[in-house]
Amino acid sequence: MADLTLALDIGGTKIAAGLVDPDGALVASRRLPTPADDVGGDAIWDVVAELIAQMTAGTVVSGVGIASAGPIHLPTGTVSPINITAWRDFPIRDRVSATLPGLPVRLGGDGLCMALGEHWCGAGRGAAFLLGMVVSTGVGGGLVLDGAPYDGRTGNAGHVGHVVVDQDGELCSCGGYGCVETIAAGPRMTRWARAHGWAGPPGADAKELAQAAAAGDSAALQAFTRGARAVAAMIASVGAVCDLDLVVIGGGVAQSGALLFDPLREQLARYARLDFIADLRVLPAQLGGDAGLIGAAALLGG
Known part of the structure; x- marks a missing residue:
């Protein structure tokens, strides 16, 4: 299926990934619990990486959108979620770009992405x-x-x-x-x-x-x-x-x-x-x- 966007939604209790078509339909999604902070920031990233691998296996995506709990910092592409204390200035945009090189990657706060989703399709x-x-x-x-x-x-x-x-x-x-x-x-x-x-x-x-x-x-x-x-x-x-x-x-x-x-x-x-x-x-x-x-x-x- 062509023109699918990989979407990530990162929060304190769950991390979700999905494939969204050009009409805003969520054609597939998976969710995993967010690991406890005491496991460290890299262990939390490993969950994100696992979901990326699962959702892109055998699928070509045209770009990646990331919704994250905040605060975020768009100029650097980093996030410091209040409810994920193991991530402080975590370079989420660069990590995703390195995992899927050559694709556009966009970052937004989870509140903004909720508003955008409802504006587009809700x-x-x-x-x-x-x-x-x-x-x-x-x-x-x-x-x-x-x-x-x-x-x-x-x-x-x-x-x-x-x-x-x-x-x-x-x-x-x-x-x-x-x-x-x-x-x-x-x-x-x-x-x-x-x-x-x-x-x-x-x-x-x-x-x-x-x-x-x-x-x-x-x-x-x-x-x-x-x-x-x-x-x-x-x-x-x-x-x-x-x-x-x-x-x-x-x-x-x-x-x-x-x-x-x-x-x-x-x-x-x-x-x-x-x-x-x-x-x-x-x-x-x-x-x-x-x-x-x-x-x-x-x-x-x-």
């Missing part, structure tokens, strides 16, 4: 000014502005999880305070609900919290409402700055459906009062876990 088709975001164990995002991916100076534009929505808020994993991630990320919502009366089982996560909220648990419902309000405030701010017309939200917390989206839309109507963003739409993502791979392929011009 809920964001036709939107010229799009924020794609993931609300899960963290809050991430990426921007498509005037129909094109917006990387920013270093490749890290779109880190909307670190928009400050509470000036007196909690310490965030980024080192700052009051970021939307401190309120709306799944583990933070779960922790807040426990502190306010939710008696969830040990080890319960956002999925169990959503089940409790759907069953009417007051603290669980308040946790979702509180998280939705923080996300709405952030969207209103980013929407005003970037003149957005659409926001697409995926991730584990977003899979709770109306528990998140109903209060989010209600609060967004309260915050987004300027005429040019008053009709800003918010939709659930359509591509699920495949968005990063499809968006990585889109880095090469999909």
